[in-house]
Amino acid sequence: MAEANTGAGSMEEPESSWCLIESDPGVFTELIRGFGCTGAQVEEIWTLEVDAFRHLEPIHGLIFLFKWVQDDKPAGRVVHDRSDIFFARQMIQNACATQALLSLLLNIRHPDIDLGHTLNSFKHFCQELDPVSRGICLSNEEKIRTVHNSFARPELFELDTPDAPSEDDDDDVYHFVSYMPIKGRLFELDGMHEGPIELADIGQDQNWLQVVRPFIEARMQRYSVGEIHFNLMALVSDRQRYYERQIQLLVHQPSPLSHTERQAEIAKLRTFVTLEQEKKRRYRQENQRRRHNYLPFIVEVLKQLGETGQLMPIYEKAKKQAKEQANQEQACNSPKNEANQEP
Structure with a gap:
């Protein structure tokens, strides 16, 4: 599923434009690697039940894709006085996937995650700027834009009209936003608004995922019955690294487990490592296919x-x-002839 075509401001020139991005954990994980960030990956979430997230902890933030509507009202208070939150306005069309991802990465302070040179330099350069200026800087950040556009879909024909679809077009448009806890409060980070949206306080004994759940559910319920075009992904610590660390702890540090139990746990964790390695291999293969231009063939x-x-x-x-298939389906869906019905 692709992101929304909903950037603020005018469309940039073709050579500096941003492509649509598919809502897929493999794509977002490779974006992270492409930015030079290590220690993080993206996983798809299929349910909002908190217990279903246990195996992914720590979860640093959520990325939510939904059908965009004009004049979407914030669910909380838009704040302008939080200099400790990195927030940038979306100033260009099609950039909301990368903006949603960067909104999480640039606000994370966790030992598992290293932003790398590109993101650290960008954050440092923009730290004292206002959200609009940050958005302009992001729109023109060549390294980030190049990584984003590496997922551009090949086009067979060049169109004479470069204008992107607007909200007046019949096609549905979709938009990415982020949710994350920051210093005991839950925030929604959406570049289409003027600032971070403060949603709720997070109690000391609360899992922040319990707090965010009703806000995501409420957004889903705004749409008509039968609307299923939603997608939820979690930004988590690199799972392979996590399992490898757990193995090292079991091998080199004292444990309350017996020798047999410890060996069984190590074997289970090594299986998880293998599964993560296979997942990364599959992501690489799928992303190569996404980039390959099959049209000439x-x-x-x-x-x-x-x-x-x-x-x-x-x-x-x-x-x-x-x-023939259409006729068969029509026959299956039509009422039975009265003469053939049982009395």
């Missing part, structure tokens, strides 16, 4: 089929099969 195949007279027979066969 498809065009050439269609051209060769046309020249050898095979294209139209394939088309007619497919057309016939589609019609």
Whole structure:
């Protein structure tokens, strides 16, 4: 699923524009790596039940994709007096995926995560700027934009009109926002607003995921029944590193577990490490496929089929099969003939 085409301000020139980004944990995890940040990854969340998150802790923030509507009212108070929160306005179309991710990364203070040179330098440069100026700097940050645009979908044809769809178009548009706890309070970070949105206090004994749940559910309920175009992802510490650290602790430090129990736990953790390695391999493979331009190959195949007279027979066969399938579905969905009904 792609992000919203909802940037503020005018569209940049084509060479400096930002592409749409798919809402996928593999894509966001590679964005993190591309920015030079280590120790973090993104996982998809399928439920808002807090117990379902236990295996991913620590969870540093959530990224939520939803259908964007104009004049979306904030669910809490927009704050302007929090200099300790890094917040940037969205000043360019299609940038909300990267902005949602950076809103989390640039506000995290955790030993697991190293921002790296690019993000540390950007944060330091923009630290004293206002949100609009930060947004302008982000729009023109070449390294970040290049990583973002590495997921641009290949285009077969160049259009004469570079204007992006607006909110007046019939197509649905989607938007990414972030949620995270900062110093005992829950914030929504959305570049379409003027500042961070303070949603609630987080009690000492509360899991912040319990606090954020009703806000996400409330946003979902604003839409019509049957609307399922939502996606929720969590920014977490690198799971492979986490499991490897747990193994090292069991190997080198005293443990209340017996030798047999300890070996069983180590074996389980090594299985988790292998699964994480396989996941990273799969992400790399999927992202390579996303970047590969298959269009010239498809065009050439269609051209060769046309020249050898095979294209139209394939088309007619497919057309016939589609019609038969439609007739079968119609027959299955229509009421039974009264004469065939049981008394």
